[in-house]
Amino acid sequence: MPTFKIDGKEITVDAGTTILKAALAHGIEIPHYCYHPALTIAGSCRMCLVELEGSPKLVLSCATEVKDGMVVHTRTEQVRDARRSMLEFFLINHPLDCPVCDKAGECLLQDYTFKYGSSHSRMVEEKRVRPPKDLGGSILLYRNRCVLCTRCVRFFEDVVGEPYLIVENRGYHSDISIFPGRGLTHKMSGNVVEICPVGCLIDKDFLFNARVWNLQRTRSICPGCSSGCNIYLEHKENKIYRIRSRENQEVNREWICDDGRYIYHAFEDLDRLTAPRAEKEAPLTQAAALQAIAGHIGRLQQEGRLNEAALCGSAWATVEDNYMLRRLFADGLGIRTVLLNAPAPEGEDVVYKSGFTVRADKSPNRRGAELVLGSSRELWQGLREGKIRTLFLLGGGAGLQLTGEQKELLDGLELLVVWDVAAGDLVRSADLALPMTSFAEEEGTFVNVQGRLQRMHAALQPPAGIKPAWSSLAGLAALLQQPVTAVTAADIFNDLAGRLPAFAGLSYFKLAEVGVQLS
Amino acid sequence: MSEKYFLHNIGKPESKSLAFYLANQGYSAWEKVVRQWQPADVIDEVKKSGLRGRGGAGFPTGMKWSFVPRDSEKPKYLVCNADESEPGTFKDRYLVEHEPHMLLEGIAIASFAINAHSAYIYIRGEFAHGAQVLEEAIAEAEAKNLLGKKILGSSYDLQVTVHRGAGAYICGEETGLLESLEGKRGWPRLKPPFPAVVGAFKSPTVVNNVETLANLPLIFTRGAEWFAAIGPNPKNTGPKLYCVSGHVNRPGLYEFPMGKNLKELIYEECGGIRGGKKLKAVIPGGSSVPVLRADQIDVSMDYEALAEAGSMLGSAGVIVMDEDACMVNALYNLERFYAHESCGQCTPCREGTTWMVKILKRLEMGGGRPEDLPLLEDIARHINFRTICPLGDAAAMPAASFLKQFRDEFAAHAELGRCPQRR
Numbered sequence: 001m002p003t004f005k006i007d008g009k010e011i012t013v014d015a016g017t018t019i020l021k022a023a024l025a026h027g028i029e030i031p032h033y034c035y036h037p038a039l040t041i042a043g044s045c046r047m048c049l050v051e052l053e054g055s056p057k058l059v060l061s062c063a064t065e066v067k068d069g070m071v072v073h074t075r076t077e078q079v080r081d082a083r084r085s086m087l088e089f090f091l092i093n094h095p096l097d098c099p100v101c102d103k104a105g106e107c108l109l110q111d112y113t114f115k116y117g118s119s120h121s122r123m124v125e126e127k128r129v130r131p132p133k134d135l136g137g138s139i140l141l142y143r144n145r146c147v148l149c150t151r152c153v154r155f156f157e158d159v160v161g162e163p164y165l166i167v168e169n170r171g172y173h174s175d176i177s178i179f180p181g182r183g184l185t186h187k188m189s190g191n192v193v194e195i196c197p198v199g200c201l202i203d204k205d206f207l208f209n210a211r212v213w214n215l216q217r218t219r220s221i222c223p224g225c226s227s228g229c230n231i232y233l234e235h236k237e238n239k240i241y242r243i244r245s246r247e248n249q250e251v252n253r254e255w256i257c258d259d260g261r262y263i264y265h266a267f268e269d270l271d272r273l274t275a276p277r278a279e280k281e282a283p284l285t286q287a288a289a290l291q292a293i294a295g296h297i298g299r300l301q302q303e304g305r306l307n308e309a310a311l312c313g314s315a316w317a318t319v320e321d322n323y324m325l326r327r328l329f330a331d332g333l334g335i336r337t338v339l340l341n342a343p344a345p346e347g348e349d350v351v352y353k354s355g356f357t358v359r360a361d362k363s364p365n366r367r368g369a370e371l372v373l374g375s376s377r378e379l380w381q382g383l384r385e386g387k388i389r390t391l392f393l394l395g396g397g398a399g400l401q402l403t404g405e406q407k408e409l410l411d412g413l414e415l416l417v418v419w420d421v422a423a424g425d426l427v428r429s430a431d432l433a434l435p436m437t438s439f440a441e442e443e444g445t446f447v448n449v450q451g452r453l454q455r456m457h458a459a460l461q462p463p464a465g466i467k468p469a470w471s472s473l474a475g476l477a478a479l480l481q482q483p484v485t486a487v488t489a490a491d492i493f494n495d496l497a498g499r500l501p502a503f504a505g506l507s508y509f510k511l512a513e514v515g516v517q518l519s
Numbered sequence: 520m521s522e523k524y525f526l527h528n529i530g531k532p533e534s535k536s537l538a539f540y541l542a543n544q545g546y547s548a549w550e551k552v553v554r555q556w557q558p559a560d561v562i563d564e565v566k567k568s569g570l571r572g573r574g575g576a577g578f579p580t581g582m583k584w585s586f587v588p589r590d591s592e593k594p595k596y597l598v599c600n601a602d603e604s605e606p607g608t609f610k611d612r613y614l615v616e617h618e619p620h621m622l623l624e625g626i627a628i629a630s631f632a633i634n635a636h637s638a639y640i641y642i643r644g645e646f647a648h649g650a651q652v653l654e655e656a657i658a659e660a661e662a663k664n665l666l667g668k669k670i671l672g673s674s675y676d677l678q679v680t681v682h683r684g685a686g687a688y689i690c691g692e693e694t695g696l697l698e699s700l701e702g703k704r705g706w707p708r709l710k711p712p713f714p715a716v717v718g719a720f721k722s723p724t725v726v727n728n729v730e731t732l733a734n735l736p737l738i739f740t741r742g743a744e745w746f747a748a749i750g751p752n753p754k755n756t757g758p759k760l761y762c763v764s765g766h767v768n769r770p771g772l773y774e775f776p777m778g779k780n781l782k783e784l785i786y787e788e789c790g791g792i793r794g795g796k797k798l799k800a801v802i803p804g805g806s807s808v809p810v811l812r813a814d815q816i817d818v819s820m821d822y823e824a825l826a827e828a829g830s831m832l833g834s835a836g837v838i839v840m841d842e843d844a845c846m847v848n849a850l851y852n853l854e855r856f857y858a859h860e861s862c863g864q865c866t867p868c869r870e871g872t873t874w875m876v877k878i879l880k881r882l883e884m885g886g887g888r889p890e891d892l893p894l895l896e897d898i899a900r901h902i903n904f905r906t907i908c909p910l911g912d913a914a915a916m917p918a919a920s921f922l923k924q925f926r927d928e929f930a931a932h933a934e935l936g937r938c939p940q941r942r
Contacts, residue, residue, distance in 0.1 A: 041709065043709040043865075043907060044864045044865045044866070044907065045865070045866055046865050046866045046867060046905055046906070047866075049905060056904075057904040057905075058904070058905065060709065063709050081901075082901075082905060085867070085897075085901035085905075086866055086867065086901075086905075088901070089866050089867055089869075089870035089871055089874075089901070090866065090870070092870060092874060093870070122894055123874065123877075125874075125877040125878075125881075147866070148863065148864075148866075148869065167704070167863070169863070170687070170861070170862060170863050171858060171859065171860070171861035171862060171863040171869055171872070171873070172858060172861065172863065172869060172870070172872070172873040173863070174862075174863030174864075174869060
């Protein structure tokens with residue numbers, strides 16, 4: 001393990017570590033554009049040049065491995081001069097259009113110029129002007145802002161494994177472009193907007209929508225498939241403006257797919273179920289709805305027909321929602337028939353070069369629901385046997401559409417109680433439907449396909465009166481003399497951690513931001 | 520007149536044929552080497568000869584070969600750099616077109632030394648005729664088993680392939696060349712690793728210039744001692760080709776021992792300055808080396824002496840400019856070349872070269888300002904030593920040296936706002 005000195009600080013690193021990595025890991029900023037930890041080294045932006053004692057030239061910190069006894073300086077006049085000059089080169093043709101650039105506020109050209117650059121330009125000639133280019137799909141290329149770091153080109157080569165972008169032309173006329181005849185419609189395309197260090201690659205979905213410094217960031221988990229990619233929800237005034245990837249080396253590294261990136265739109269125009277409703281009747285109050293369910297359960301108990309009832313968890317709903325369903329109906333009332341509402345896989349898993357995977361299972365919490373429910377059967381299989389007369393069902397899959405056979409199976413029930421987000425097919429078949437919170441409105445946990453328990457935070461306020469499913473289930477439990485003291489999802493989680501072996505020893509507030517691998 | 524080893528066949532069009540070459544003891548060195556020598560001894564012999572790379576940097580050839588890892592299980596490659604593109608340089612082209620077998624014999628010896636069984640000649644795309652000559656020469660040599668399988672009864676195989684470039688100066692830079700050879704964009708690579716360790720197709724590779732390789736048959740027919748005795752000192756040995764262009768009475772390709780006096784070359788061999796004019800400036804080693812003033816040319820054309828004089832031997836492309844030449848215009852012309860040929864991969868060269876061109880255009884054509892001079896110097900300083908490959912330095916060095924050596928002329932342009940010679 002080599003030890004070297006950087007800015008007077010002695011640091012020991014693993015063999016093979018570059019100066020740049022070592023510096024960043026120890027809080028020493030070395031500015032850089034082309035370097036990205038997940039991509040091959042390009043060494044072309046020349047921003048990360050540092051002084052190495054004994055070397056006649058400045059050395060490239062992103063490509064120079066630390067050797068024992070090296071002495072490196074990052075703050076000398078020579079290094080400052082190199083950074084200043086590089087920024088001058090980047091800016092001579094830059095349009096300086098920060099006021100209308102979406103990247104402003106999170107732009108490395110802005111940040112480094114502010115820290116290391118000059119406040120005026122010495123170029124008096126006309127600038128190189130190139131109109132923006134639509135790359136197809138959701139991506140615009142603002143060519144005047146490009147620093148030609150080639151992160152986007154290397155992303156498709158190194159991470160996706162399917163080259164899409166290229167550098168076109170030569171020298172001063174070099175330009176990022178796309179292979180002729182292709183559009184940037186690849187499922188991973190949105191990532192290039194995130195890794196672009198400047199405002200060159202811009203997402204039409206976010207174009208001119210918000211200034212980034214006005215957005216709040218909330219840590220969440222993508223509900224789009226069972227990978228459980230870590231994301232940031234970026235929002236203001238109770239509206240999501242964009243989704244960004246959140247680094248988790250154990251799950252998605254630093255990427256998300258476009259299915260997840262734009263998934264929030266699928267929840268924007270939902271026909272929300274805003275109040276409990278009985279079949280073809282006017283909305284009920286929450287209290288009346290819970291009374292009606294409690295009444296039905298009381299009758300089943302009196303008539304000894306509880307064995308005709310079943311509960312059905314949901315692969316879209318959180319661990320906490322599924323747990324409350326189980327705790328009340330299975331553990332509390334002794335209902336034995338347990339079903340799971342989960343989607344059939346869509347095609348095959350899609351695995352990219354870096355290992356990033358878009359799963360065929362389009363639900364985020366199948367593993368979590370399975371772990372919470374214990375042994376369960378698939379919803380429709382269970383119903384086809386015809387023994388179930390009463391069903392308590394968690395929905396949650398936005399836009400879920402039922403087949404004719406499935407509708408008939410549900411219509412054949414004596415009583416169907418559904419908790420769901422939207423007034424979709426399930427709600428239309430229900431005798432009694434209760435609203436629940438939607439994506440981004442609820443905090444709680446999911447377990448991904450690898451068995452990793454991950455926590456998400458609530459970003460949005462639900463519409464008035466809508467609560468998480470676990471909350472209305474807890475209300476029902478109180479009516480049925482099965483009280484649970486639960487104010488937040490944390491209370492539910494801590495309760496289940498004490499009861500379910502798979503979650504033993506875990507505490508909600510101690511879940512790391514990168515989640516916990518369940519054994 | 521000293522004896523010629525490269526240009527002795529000028530005026531004999533048959534010099535490119537194998538029959539002619541064989542009749543003049545051609546391939547005798549190769550025959551000896553492939554039958555009797557060990558690769559390590561070949562490397563030692565070249566080290567002893569003092570041969571240095573003729574492409575421009577002057578790196579000792581034997582030492583370059585010895586960097587190829589012996590124990591690597593990967594194939595080794597020899598690449599002949601025939602992408603001669605440096606302005607003012609036209610020596611390799613002559614060898615390729617007129618002495619292809621001398622080059623092939625050198626390639627064979629070098630390949631043998633590094634245990635390569637594949638050699639590539641990366642030839643400048645514009646040299647269409649040269650490429651054809653080489654193809655024919657390779658076919659001739661293969662027919663006589665001088666190349667190919669089990670050469671001359673030995674167990675050694677060598678396949679030589681001609682690869683034509685597509686017209687980029689940057690592909691003469693050895694790693695840009697290797698990228699291009701692999702079918703990729705000609706973007707130079709970060710070094711280390713050097714090609715001797717990771718070169719063509721991720722395998723150990725030696726890249727040698729045409730003239731360098733053409734010296735090898737001489738070394739192995741006449742011996743390293745004989746070779747080392749030619750030239751002014753042990754660091755500068757062997758015969759050398761000099762390309763003289765510009766305002767001299769007899770421009771052209773010349774051969775002398777290494778270390779020819781530059782003044783003698785211009786005034787005696789090349790007949791002095793055209794039209795009896797006075798000499799103003801000489802670029803001694805191809806367009807990318809620093810320029811010398813007329814009073815600095817009494818210098819031996821060897822690596823060290825020219826470095827001491829503030830320039831470099833480079834490719835020995837001597838560009839002569841008389842008193843009428845406008846130095847601003849000359850630099851403008853050079854920088855246009857470098858801006859055009861910049862690959863665009865790294866920032867300083869991509870942005871800086873064209874910026875310099877824009878400023879020089881103003882100084883020459885109108886709109887020049889006194890502050891342009893320090894600005895040009897700054898840009899050159901900001902490019903120099905901060906790029907991936909030496910093209911950045913090649914663009915920066917002329918700018919810095921022109922501004923230093925001909926300051927008054929630049930100042931006069933800045934003062935007037937344009938070239939005083941223009942109306």
